[in-house]
Amino acid sequence: MLALMSIDTTRRRPARAPSAPPVHPAYQRRMRLADTLQVLSVVSVALVIAIFLADGGAVRFTTPADALTSLGILSGLVGSDLLLVMLLLAARLPLIDRAFGHDRAMAVHQSLGKPALYLLLGHGALLIGGYALADNSTLPAEVWTMLTQLPDMPLAFVGLALLVTVVVSSIVVVRRRFRYEAWHAVHLLAYAAVLVSIPHQLSVGGLLRDGSIQRYYWLALYAGVAGSILLFRFIIPTVRSIRHRLVVAGVDRVAPGVVSLRLTGRGLRKLNASAGQFFIWRFWTPGLWWQAHPFSLSAAPGGDTLRITVRGLGDASAALPTLPTGTRVSFEGPYGLFTERARTSPRIVLVAAGIGVAPIRSLLESASFEPGGATVILRAPSPGELYLADEMAALCARRGATLRVIAGHRPAGVDSWLPVDAAAAGITLASLVPDVGEADVYVCGPRRWTDAVVADARAAHVPTRQIHYERFDW
Amino acid sequence: MRKRASAFAALASVAVLAAGWELGVQAGVQAGVLSPAGTAAGTAAGTSDSSGAASPGGAPAAAAPAAAAAPSGTFTGSAVQTRFGPVQVSVTIAGGAITDVTALRLTDRDGKSVAISNRAAPVLREEVLSAQSASVQNIGGATYTTEGYLQSLQSALDAANF
Amino acid sequence: MGTVVSLRLAGPAGDAGESVRRAAHAAARDTFRRWDERFSLYRADSELSRIARGDIRLTDASRELRDCYALALDWRDRTNGVFTPHRADGVLDLSGIVKALAIHEAGGVLAGLGLAGWSINGGGDILVGGRPTPGSDWMSGIVDPLHRGAVLAGVPQTGRMRAVATSGSAERGEHIWTALPGAPSPYRQVSVFAGDIVTADVIATAIVAGGEKTLDESTDRWSIEVLAVLRDGRLLATPGLRRPAS
Numbered sequence: 097m098l099a100l101m102s103i104d105t106t107r108r109r110p111a112r113a114p115s116a117p118p119v120h121p122a123y124q125r126r127m128r129l130a131d132t133l134q135v136l137s138v139v140s141v142a143l144v145i146a147i148f149l150a151d152g153g154a155v156r157f158t159t160p161a162d163a164l165t166s167l168g169i170l171s172g173l174v175g176s177d178l179l180l181v182m183l184l185l186a187a188r189l190p191l192i193d194r195a196f197g198h199d200r201a202m203a204v205h206q207s208l209g210k211p212a213l214y215l216l217l218g219h220g221a222l223l224i225g226g227y228a229l230a231d232n233s234t235l236p237a238e239v240w241t242m243l244t245q246l247p248d249m250p251l252a253f254v255g256l257a258l259l260v261t262v263v264v265s266s267i268v269v270v271r272r273r274f275r276y277e278a279w280h281a282v283h284l285l286a287y288a289a290v291l292v293s294i295p296h297q298l299s300v301g302g303l304l305r306d307g308s309i310q311r312y313y314w315l316a317l318y319a320g321v322a323g324s325i326l327l328f329r330f331i332i333p334t335v336r337s338i339r340h341r342l343v344v345a346g347v348d349r350v351a352p353g354v355v356s357l358r359l360t361g362r363g364l365r366k367l368n369a370s371a372g373q374f375f376i377w378r379f380w381t382p383g384l385w386w387q388a389h390p391f392s393l394s395a396a397p398g399g400d401t402l403r404i405t406v407r408g409l410g411d412a413s414a415a416l417p418t419l420p421t422g423t424r425v426s427f428e429g430p431y432g433l434f435t436e437r438a439r440t441s442p443r444i445v446l447v448a449a450g451i452g453v454a455p456i457r458s459l460l461e462s463a464s465f466e467p468g469g470a471t472v473i474l475r476a477p478s479p480g481e482l483y484l485a486d487e488m489a490a491l492c493a494r495r496g497a498t499l500r501v502i503a504g505h506r507p508a509g510v511d512s513w514l515p516v517d518a519a520a521a522g523i524t525l526a527s528l529v530p531d532v533g534e535a536d537v538y539v540c541g542p543r544r545w546t547d548a549v550v551a552d553a554r555a556a557h558v559p560t561r562q563i564h565y566e567r568f569d570w
Numbered sequence: 571m572r573k574r575a576s577a578f579a580a581l582a583s584v585a586v587l588a589a590g591w592e593l594g595v596q597a598g599v600q601a602g603v604l605s606p607a608g609t610a611a612g613t614a615a616g617t618s619d620s621s622g623a624a625s626p627g628g629a630p631a632a633a634a635p636a637a638a639a640a641p642s643g644t645f646t647g648s649a650v651q652t653r654f655g656p657v658q659v660s661v662t663i664a665g666g667a668i669t670d671v672t673a674l675r676l677t678d679r680d681g682k683s684v685a686i687s688n689r690a691a692p693v694l695r696e697e698v699l700s701a702q703s704a705s706v707q708n709i710g711g712a713t714y715t716t717e718g719y720l721q722s723l724q725s726a727l728d729a730a731n732f
Numbered sequence: 733m734g735t736v737v738s739l740r741l742a743g744p745a746g747d748a749g750e751s752v753r754r755a756a757h758a759a760a761r762d763t764f765r766r767w768d769e770r771f772s773l774y775r776a777d778s779e780l781s782r783i784a785r786g787d788i789r790l791t792d793a794s795r796e797l798r799d800c801y802a803l804a805l806d807w808r809d810r811t812n813g814v815f816t817p818h819r820a821d822g823v824l825d826l827s828g829i830v831k832a833l834a835i836h837e838a839g840g841v842l843a844g845l846g847l848a849g850w851s852i853n854g855g856g857d858i859l860v861g862g863r864p865t866p867g868s869d870w871m872s873g874i875v876d877p878l879h880r881g882a883v884l885a886g887v888p889q890t891g892r893m894r895a896v897a898t899s900g901s902a903e904r905g906e907h908i909w910t911a912l913p914g915a916p917s918p919y920r921q922v923s924v925f926a927g928d929i930v931t932a933d934v935i936a937t938a939i940v941a942g943g944e945k946t947l948d949e950s951t952d953r954w955s956i957e958v959l960a961v962l963r964d965g966r967l968l969a970t971p972g973l974r975r976p977a978s
Contacts (some may be wrong), residue, residue, distance in 0.1 A: 135575055138582070145590065146593075147590065149590035149593070150589075150591075152594045688955075688971065688972075689951050689952070690951055690960055691970075693967050695884065699885050699888075699975050700885050706872060707740055707871055710858050710873065710896050711875035712856055712899055
């Protein structure tokens with residue numbers, strides 16, 4: 097069984113004493129931006145609570161009815177604010193992509209879903225309870241009163257029901273049973289849930305009463321979020337797709353079930369895509385038009401061509417090898433922080449498994465490093481499942497990077513990213529790349545495998561800011 | 571979140587919350603819990619019954635008269651948040667008993683704060699001010715022509731009185 | 733002006749009182765005649781009729797007419813356009829404000845004559861001053877538009893209720909152009925009690941034309957009392973017109 101195959105294309109340099117790498121100014125800027133965005137979202141929550149306090153809410157906890165009502169109002173305010181943060185995270189804002197990367201933003205989006213829902217369910221329950229206590233009526237009677245006497249309440253209930261549907265359908269267990277597009281369609285009901293809840297927020301209770309400053313703030317918040325979503329999630333991608341007229345120029349067979357698609361269009365330089373980024377593609381042929389796929393560029397973007405390399409997984413991707421030339425392609429992007437922009441040190445280690453080699457290949461082409469300052473590690477269960485291997489070898493030779501190809505199945509039941517025998521021999525990332533602690537490590541591959549590589553890198557004392565990986569399961 | 575960002579976020583949040591709290595306290599002072607308002611204003615507002623139908627279910631915190639030395643005068647309670655918006659009442663106390671309660675503030679369906687003390691509300695005919703027709707000197711009504719009813723009614727009165 | 737004015741004068745009995753009363757009578761009649769001559773649309777030779785026909789331009793009209801027009805425009809602004817001196821066909825119709833102004837002027841004349849009390853009823857709009865008899869107030873009844881012989885309310889006209897004007901949408905055709913698009917007024921009759929007759933008259937007209945929104949805005953904004961009769965006969969009243977709970 098092939099265990100280790102090493103193509104050493106550089107002269108061996110004496111190992112340098114490990115020293116703290118200088119912190120890149122671009123990294124500083126990015127982290128400041130990330131910090132600012134995080135602080136803003138926390139402060140936004142504090143702001144809505146302050147709105148409640150400024151209205152004199154702090155004293156309205158004296159009776160049980162008042163206390164329940166006030167808590168209900170608070171949870172509604174905070175829950176709505178979290179929902180807005182979630183919507184912004186999913187709005188594909190360039191600022192957020194640049195600060196965190198789209199995948200990380202979506203991970204935060206996912207984690208906020210249940211808390212927001214619980215807060216809003218609490219909002220409903222607490223207010224029904226508080227009003228019922230104040231009116232001395234039963235809960236069902238109170239619900240009926242609210243529905244008939246208060247303005248815009250039926251819509252509010254509908255909004256909550258929609259939100260429950262969206263969150264429940266996104267639980268992993270439920271989500272797995274549906275195909276992605278069906279799940280996504282249900283998920284978009286979230287926009288409806290938010291819109292439909294706005295009237296009752298403005299008309300019931302008097303906190304956001306006509307003419308008050310907090311009403312203006314609330315409306316401005318919603319307007320800002322809506323505007324951002326419309327612009328960055330819908331309008332800009334549509335306009336770009338129309339303007340750049342991307343079509344399939346050719347399909348190259350890379351391996352059984354794996355193809356590279358070459359796409360051409362107009363003025364692609366204006367997209368400002370970087371190596372390592374991905375787009376969300378939509379191919380306009382009868383079988384594929386209703387699906388959108390995130391695929392990374394597998395060559396550094398340049399001129400008027402973009403290349404992606406795709407493995408036929410699932411029914412749709414299987415149709416890709418037979419895409420006719422000239423098929424129109426619409427896209428959203430470029431997105432992703434898996435790029436040169438995330439660099440913090442002059443040395444670089446690229447680790448790829450399977451089809452994860454695609455963005456690694458584009459990075460290898462354009463990342464900046466001195467000859468000898470880069471190591472590329474390719475993993476595959478077997479040599480036949482190494483994709484773009486010859487391109488990788490040629491690039492490594494040309495650029496003076498060390499290439500390590502490691503084929504072999506991973507050990508079962510153990511969290512290792514290396515094949516059975518390598519893992520047994522105690523080989524780690526550090527042993528493969530002695531000065532990995534001073535390099536940026538880019539990892540791309542299946543999720544569990546990536547996690548194993550990242551764990552290994554951390555164990556080798558690579559600082560977190562130097563470890564880069566991307567998730568595609570959002 | 572990084573440590574520095576967390577610290578900054580916490581600080582900023584505390585500042586924002588404190589500002590909100592302060593504004594709330596000030597608003598409470600203005601509304602005046604048990605602050606005596608001028609009796610003139612009280613009587614002007616308090617000449618009529620507050621229409622209980624106007625505040626369905628909301629529990630306005632009527633300022634209870636202080637148990638000790640029974641004060642006299644008109645007192646305005648703080649504005650209480652109900653689902654219909656802020657409700658504020660004033661009570662007139664004389665000789666240690668509440669003689670009148672008036673709702674000062676209510677919101678209408680649009681959430682606007684209105685002084686309800688002077689809105690036109692549905693009434694029954696028996697509830698309207700009335701007197702025996704005999705004691706009325708003038709009859710008012712929509713403009714009538716010389717052939718109209720009113721003129722005859724009025725002229726009957728005129729004749730009777732002159 | 734196509735209407736009848738009733739005058740009541742209260743004063744000391746005896747010859748001195750009688751002559752004062754006769755002087756008051758004459759002064760009031762004179763006032764109304766002057767207003768009628770200038771502003772009545774029912775007289776072909778009145779200044780307002782001539783302007784309506786186009787014989788004279790508004791800019792050439794007398795100062796009194798132009799002042800009256802300016803006042804009407806002021807009230808148009810205050811009622812957000814619900815009350816307006818311009819008819820739908822473009823004719824300038826100051827009748828909505830002229831009668832009230834005439835009553836107002838006559839009242840001023842009467843007030844200066846030293847009477848113990850007086851009341852003017854011009855076509856259903858009433859302005860009072862003083863007392864009819866010592867110790868009592870001028871009492872006015874508001875007619876029930878559905879039962880002409882009956883009276884809805886008997887109101888003592890004191891203080892800020894010394895003037896009352898009533899507008900209806902049933903008498904003499906729909907002469908109030910409603911601000912509600914295409915809809916008849918929700919009110920069959922609206923009576924407004926105010927401190928002066930012009931305010932009462934304009935607001936009563938505005939409420940009939942503007943509907944519930946104008947009613948609420950008016951009671952919020954001005955110190956008035958309102959008794960309104962809905963089309964089905966139900967009543968709306970401000971607190972000052974309610975019988976005190978005994």
